[in-house]
Amino acid sequence: MEDVPTDGRPKYYVLEMFPYPSGKIHMGHVRNYTLGDVVARYKRARGFSVMHPMGWDAFGLPAENAARERGVHPAKWTWDNIANMRAELKRMGLSIDWAREFATCDPSYYGHQQALFTDMLRAGLVERREAYVNWDPVDNTVLANEQVIDGRGWRSGALVEKKKLATWVFRITDEAPELLSALGEMDRWPERVRLMQANWIGRSEGARVRFKLTEGDEEIEVYTTRPDTLFGMSFLAVAAEHPIAAAVAARDPDAAAFVADCQSKGTSEAVLETLEKKGFDTGLQVVNPFTGLSHPVWIANFVLMEYGTGAIFGCPGHDQRDLDFARKYDLAVTAVVLPPGEDAQSFTIANKACDGTGEMINSGFLDGLAPDAARAAAIARLEEIGVGRGVVNWRLRDWGVSRQRYWGCPIPVIHCDDCGVVPVPKSDLPLRLPEDVTFDRPGNPLDHHPTWKHANCPSCGKPALRETDTFDTFVDSSWYFARFCSPLADEPVTRAAVDHWLPVDQYIGGIEHAILHLLYSRYFTRAMRRTGHLSAKEPFAGLFTQGMVNHESYKGQDGRWLYPEEIVRHADGSVTHIDTGETVIVGRIEAMSKSKRNTIDPGAIIQRYGADTARWFILSDNPPERDMEWTESGVLGAYRFTQRLFRLAETAPVGAPGAVPDDFAPAARALRRATHRTIAGVTEALENFGFNVAVARIYEFANALTDAERAGDVAGMAWARAEAFAALARLISPMMPHLAEEIAARLTPGGTLIAQSDWPVADPALLAAESVTIAVQVLGKLRGTIEVAPGAKEEDVLAAAAEEPNVARALDGKRVVKRVYVPNRIVNFVVAG
RNA sequence: GCGAGAGUGGCGGAACGGUAGACGCAGUCGACUCAAAAUCGACCGACUUUGUCAUGUGGGUUCGAAUCCCUCCUCUCGCACCA
Numbered sequence: 070m071e072d073v074p075t076d077g078r079p080k081y082y083v084l085e086m087f088p089y090p091s092g093k094i095h096m097g098h099v100r101n102y103t104l105g106d107v108v109a110r111y112k113r114a115r116g117f118s119v120m121h122p123m124g125w126d127a128f129g130l131p132a133e134n135a136a137r138e139r140g141v142h143p144a145k146w147t148w149d150n151i152a153n154m155r156a157e158l159k160r161m162g163l164s165i166d167w168a169r170e171f172a173t174c175d176p177s178y179y180g181h182q183q184a185l186f187t188d189m190l191r192a193g194l195v196e197r198r199e200a201y202v203n204w205d206p207v208d209n210t211v212l213a214n215e216q217v218i219d220g221r222g223w224r225s226g227a228l229v230e231k232k233k234l235a236t237w238v239f240r241i242t243d244e245a246p247e248l249l250s251a252l253g254e255m256d257r258w259p260e261r262v263r264l265m266q267a268n269w270i271g272r273s274e275g276a277r278v279r280f281k282l283t284e285g286d287e288e289i290e291v292y293t294t295r296p297d298t299l300f301g302m303s304f305l306a307v308a309a310e311h312p313i314a315a316a317v318a319a320r321d322p323d324a325a326a327f328v329a330d331c332q333s334k335g336t337s338e339a340v341l342e343t344l345e346k347k348g349f350d351t352g353l354q355v356v357n358p359f360t361g362l363s364h365p366v367w368i369a370n371f372v373l374m375e376y377g378t379g380a381i382f383g384c385p386g387h388d389q390r391d392l393d394f395a396r397k398y399d400l401a402v403t404a405v406v407l408p409p410g411e412d413a414q415s416f417t418i419a420n421k422a423c424d425g426t427g428e429m430i431n432s433g434f435l436d437g438l439a440p441d442a443a444r445a446a447a448i449a450r451l452e453e454i455g456v457g458r459g460v461v462n463w464r465l466r467d468w469g470v471s472r473q474r475y476w477g478c479p480i481p482v483i484h485c486d487d488c489g490v491v492p493v494p495k496s497d498l499p500l501r502l503p504e505d506v507t508f509d510r511p512g513n514p515l516d517h518h519p520t521w522k523h524a525n526c527p528s529c530g531k532p533a534l535r536e537t538d539t540f541d542t543f544v545d546s547s548w549y550f551a552r553f554c555s556p557l558a559d560e561p562v563t564r565a566a567v568d569h570w571l572p573v574d575q576y577i578g579g580i581e582h583a584i585l586h587l588l589y590s591r592y593f594t595r596a597m598r599r600t601g602h603l604s605a606k607e608p609f610a611g612l613f614t615q616g617m618v619n620h621e622s623y624k625g626q627d628g629r630w631l632y633p634e635e636i637v638r639h640a641d642g643s644v645t646h647i648d649t650g651e652t653v654i655v656g657r658i659e660a661m662s663k664s665k666r667n668t669i670d671p672g673a674i675i676q677r678y679g680a681d682t683a684r685w686f687i688l689s690d691n692p693p694e695r696d697m698e699w700t701e702s703g704v705l706g707a708y709r710f711t712q713r714l715f716r717l718a719e720t721a722p723v724g725a726p727g728a729v730p731d732d733f734a735p736a737a738r739a740l741r742r743a744t745h746r747t748i749a750g751v752t753e754a755l756e757n758f759g760f761n762v763a764v765a766r767i768y769e770f771a772n773a774l775t776d777a778e779r780a781g782d783v784a785g786m787a788w789a790r791a792e793a794f795a796a797l798a799r800l801i802s803p804m805m806p807h808l809a810e811e812i813a814a815r816l817t818p819g820g821t822l823i824a825q826s827d828w829p830v831a832d833p834a835l836l837a838a839e840s841v842t843i844a845v846q847v848l849g850k851l852r853g854t855i856e857v858a859p860g861a862k863e864e865d866v867l868a869a870a871a872e873e874p875n876v877a878r879a880l881d882g883k884r885v886v887k888r889v890y891v892p893n894r895i896v897n898f899v900v901a902g
Numbered sequence: 903g904c905g906a907g908a909g910u911g912g913c914g915g916a917a918c919g920g921u922a923g924a925c926g927c928a929g930u931c932g933a934c935u936c937a938a939a940a941u942c943g944a945c946c947g948a949c950u951u952u953g954u955c956a957u958g959u960g961g962g963u964u965c966g967a968a969u970c971c972c973u974c975c976u977c978u979c980g981c982a983c984c985a
Contacts, residue, residue: 261906265980268905273984293985306985346983371983381985389903390983464984580979689926691914696978698914706927709940716941765916765925772925775942844921849966851921875952889965895920899965 072555072566074118081117082570083109084550084609086578086586087124090150090172091131094157096618096661096687096699097579099671103684104615104693104760105577106163110803111755113164114828120570122553123158123165125151127174128477128542136476136508143476144504147174157672162680162806164824169556173545178552179478180499181561182544187481187492188600194240197490200469204232209511211473231332236471237480237538241592245270245463248591257611259694262583269584271464276448277378278457280305280355283363289313289355292377292462296451297443298384299359300432301405303395306348306369308379314368317351324349324368331370346371346394358456359433359447369394377462389422396420405432406440468589470541475506475514477539485526485533494527500535513537546586547593550576550608562602571605580614587612613758616696618687622656622667630666633701658698669699681805682708688804689764710768711808714801717774718794718812725817726791736780737789738839743773744793745835751800752828760804767801791816796829845870846897847879863890870896 074080085105088098109121125147132143139146151172158165171178189195203212205222212222212229222229241248249270252263275294282288289305307313309331318325327349346369353366364382371390372381385395386404395402404418408427429435434450435443451457471480481493481500493500503521506514515521515537526533548561550573555566571594587609594608623631625646636653638644644653661668674683686707690697733741747770754763774793780786794816802809802823813823840856843866853873857866867888870876876898883900890896 261980264906268981271982271984275985291985295985371985373982373984376982376984383985388985390985393983462984464982583980689914695908695914700914700927702927703914710926713941761915762925768925842921846920846966849920849964854921878952887965889920891920895966897920897965 072558072563073569076118078116078118080570081112081119081575082573083112083119083121083575084553084573084577085123086576086582087126087546087549088154089126089129089131090147090154092150092153094154094671096669096671098158099161099683100615100618100687100693100697101577101579102158102161102163103687104613104758105575106161106165106684106806107688107755107760107803108575108577109164110806110824111828113824114799114803114826116827120169120553121163121165122169122556123163123167124170124549124553125154125172125174126542126546126549127151127172128179128539128545130474130476132476133474133508140508142504144174147172147476157675160672160675160680161684164806169553171549171552171556173478173542173549174476176499176501178549179545180501181552182478182540182548183481183493183498183500184495185548185561185597185600185602186540187495187498188602189239189596190482190492192596192600194243194596194599196238196240197235198238198467198469199233200236200238201231202234202236202473204230205511206230210513234471234473236469238467238469239592239596241468241589242463242465244592244595245272245465247595248465248588251591251607255607255610255612258609259612259614262580262587262612262614265583266588269465269588271462273462273464274459275462276451276457276459278358278382278451280358280382282366283354283356287313289366289380290378291380291382292460293382294462295384295387295440295444296447296457296459297429297432297435297438297440298387298405299357299382299447300429300435301384301386301403302357302360302362302364302382303385303391303401303403304365304367304383305355306367306372306381306383306394308372308374309368309370310374311368311372311379313351313353313366313380317353317368321351324351327368331368346390346397348394348398350398358451358454365400367394367398375466376464385422386418387422387424389424392418392420392422403431405429405435468541468543468592470544471538472541473513473516473537474539475502475508477542478545479515480536480538480540482536483524483526483533484536485529485531487531488526488528488533491526491528491533497527515539543585543589544593547589548597550590551594551597551603562597564603567603567605571603572607572610575611575613576609577613577615579617583614613694615693616691617660618699619658619696620661620667620669620699621658622665624654624656626651626654630664632666633669660696661699674704678704678708679711679807681808682711685711685764685805688760691761693758693760710771711805714771714797714808715811717771717778718797718815720778721794721812721816722787722791723816723818726788726795730785730788733785733789734780734783736777736783737785740773740777740786740789740793742835742838743770743777744789744796745831747773747800748796748829748831749836752831755803763804767797767804770797770800798823799826799829841893843870843893844895845873845876846895847876848900849897852876852879859893863892866890867896871898 083105085101109119113119127147132147135141135146136143173179205212205225205227207225207227221227249267249272252267255263273294275292276296277290277292279288279290309328314328318328348367348369351366351368354363355366356363383391385392385402387406402418404416406423406427407413407416407430408423408425413430426440429438429443435446438446448459479500479502481498483491483493485491503518506518508514522535522537524533524535551562551567551571554570555563590608594605597603623636625631631653635647636644637647644655645651646653686704689707690703747766750766751763754766777790798809798813809823837859841859842854843857844851845853845855853875855869855873867890871880880898880900885898886901887899
């Protein structure tokens with residue numbers, strides 16, 4: 070393996086999202102890696118120098134869970150899983166550069182990650198900051214969000230507390246403007262992924278406004294996107310976590326109870342959706358800087374501390390949530406935007422806020438302006454009187470990467486009493502995880518280890534303590550695509566290799582990673598550019614997101630889930646249990662999951678039918694971006710087709726086809742046209758990710774080959790068939806590589822491997838049909854068809870069309886006012902009378 | 903609630919604005935077989951069948967609409983009650 074090929078072929082980097090080594094591959098992997106392998110094999114055949122690597126996203130919590138539950142060391146568990154899954158992937162017949170393989174849990178990978186981190190630290194991209202974490206007080210451990218269920222720890226059941234910890238954060242918000250604007254040029258990404266990222270980054274323009282409390286010198290700052298509606302203000306509301314709320318709660322037990330109630334509700338979407346808007350009147354008042362009027366300050370459960378300033382001003386006339394809140398607590402509602410067509414005197418707000426366009430009213434110096442202009446004018450005035458300013462607000466928050474876990478990449482810093490935070494010198498990297506750890510008590514084993522965390526300060530040499538946090542595993546997967554370019558290098562990446570291979574030309578994976586993984590990778594690429602490691606602007610030039618693999622689910626009479634292997638489907642459509650004979654309830658078609666027992670083991674499918682069948686079925690079922698249904702009948706159909714192709718190929722002429730004959734009988738010509746139409750059709754389909762269409766073109770071709778076989782040994786047929794089978798082997802090879810090689814080996818024993826031969830090129834002369842069928846319409850309705858030579862003269866076609874008996878009947882007694890003629894396609898007579 | 907996408911036979915789905923339903927699955931009939939499986943062949947949207955109606959609904963643009971535009975309905979996905 071050389072990092073940068075020197076043969077001059079254009080590069081093409083195909084990458085599928087690397088798997089977490091859970092132990093076995095699942096159908097989602099099969100689909101993902103089949104799609105990538107088709108692209109890799111096709112691009113190779115088209116003359117590209119293709120890189121198609123594979124690795125393992127090998128750090129993570131499940132390994133620690135296995136250690137706690139079964140006493141097996143995370144490393145052993147992980148490496149055993151990798152060995153097993155590698156063998157399974159190899160049985161799929163994937164054309165992967167296994168020489169580039171690595172696992173993120175290997176010090177030869179994560180040591181370079183530590184080096185990247187120290188570079189980022191020095192460049193000011195990283196900082197240490199206090200952050201809230203989910204704390205389980207019984208297990209004495211930090212919980213991931215998914216380990217918190219209904220506000221309780223998943224294992225202990227204890228109520229989870231919010232606890233402040235010092236954590237490491239990557240300052241991804243510094244890149245927010247760039248991460249957003251670059252989306253506009255990423256035209257080979259699905260529109261909806263770009264949209265999801267744009268929403269996640271969440272740019273908004275508005276103003277920060279400071280409101281003075283009527284008593285004391287304190288101020289509350291709010292963020293608003295509608296400074297134009299300040300004259301319509303009726304209240305100010307703060308989040309339950311806001312300092313003002315805390316201050317009020319400290320002296321008022323009722324307020325404290327309300328704040329506690331808000332915080333116990335959790336922030337899950339389902340809860341928030343149904344949550345009734347509630348508030349608590351603090352009794353405090355603030356002054357509106359434009360009107361001088363006083364308004365009450367409320368604590369409200371719909372205000373988010375994490376967004377903006379954690380405080381809003383409420384304008385019920387023009388915001389539905391504010392209106393709902395105002396109606397509930399009987400607060401003032403003033404309209405300040407008059408919708409078009411309404412009368413200023415009679416216009417009132419009922420129960421629907423008016424958030425459209427119009428003209429400002431009841432708004433002093435803003436009266437008569439459109440809201441957009443009023444916004445600018447309001448901001449100008451706020452700045453002029455020194456109580457606010459126009460700002461751009463971002464929803465994106467910085468990326469906290471500290472995890473209090475063992476099975477992750479150690480964060481390479483040392484805490485020294487005298488020198489503060491000191492990075493571990495690069496000469497001491499990789500900073501390895503200790504292997505002799507125990508999982509017999511809760512918490513982070515790194516922290517419990519008797520010696521590991523004790524080190525001398527690299528700066529002053531005095532005894533100091535290592536950081537015992539490890540990185541979020543999203544860090545591991547944020548640069549692995551770059552490491553693949555030079556996986557053995559003794560630096561994170563080699564400049565020549567990454568600058569040659571990046572960006573990834575085609576990245577393929579699940580939509581579930583549309584936001585975090587892809588955004589973090591985009592950020593890391595920028596961070597690596599700023600620290601001089603590469604020059605690519607974006608990591609993934611092309612992105613394809615595949616759908617899920619679903620399957621029917623089954624239940625017994627008692628409601629227990631049944632495995633597909635446990636059921637029998639009868640000719641009359643009924644379904645029963647294979648052993649007990651009881652009637653089985655056929656449930657929904659849904660995502661394969663262990664709990665519903667509707668999983669299909671790829672290993673068993675490959676063993677029974679072969680990898681080609683599994684690949685073929687998964688490609689044939691439907692367009693790859695949609696969810697597919699795995700069906701037993703569909704697999705059987707795919708299997709039968711592989712057998713049929715093999716039988717067909719057994720009849721193929723053996724040996725080189727020889728010189729092109731002078732004469733082809735009609736059946737031989739028809740076969741040659743089918744061959745070249747198939748070449749063109751499959752090529753176009755593969756270029757466009759239309760794998761199901763490519764499969765259909767191959768089916769049609771097989772039918773044409775069957776027809777040709779029946780025609781017998783007419784003039785030129787032997788040659789046409791040799792040409793056809795050679796094309797067949799090549800065209801199916803990206804999808805069914807094993808069968809393709811078998812067929813090719815039969816055609817020319819001892820010849821070159823299909824995988825090393827070029828993609829066929831369609832002969833344009835053979836793409837044109839010998840005659841074309843022209844549809845003849847009268848007034849847009851089909852009345853008949855005629856056969857003409859391609860490129861026949863318009864007047865001849867029109868004459869023939871008019872004479873077609875059915876058309877002639879439709880035209881009888883009518884006056885033709887217009888004749889539409891689309892060459893080789895259609896004639897339309899427009900008639901009157 | 904907001905945003906995006908999608909609605910085509912029993913099913914999965916084809917279809918540069920130009921013969922809707924390619925191809926497959928399921929199904930029906932036939933051949934082969936003692937029989938079954940496999941294989942091969944034919945059929946396979948609906949109906950009141952010289953034809954009519956059909957691509958979620960109702961409009962529009964066009965000689966012509968599954969395709970373009972608007973209305974509404976349903977489903978899926980994503981999300982952030984984001985001020």
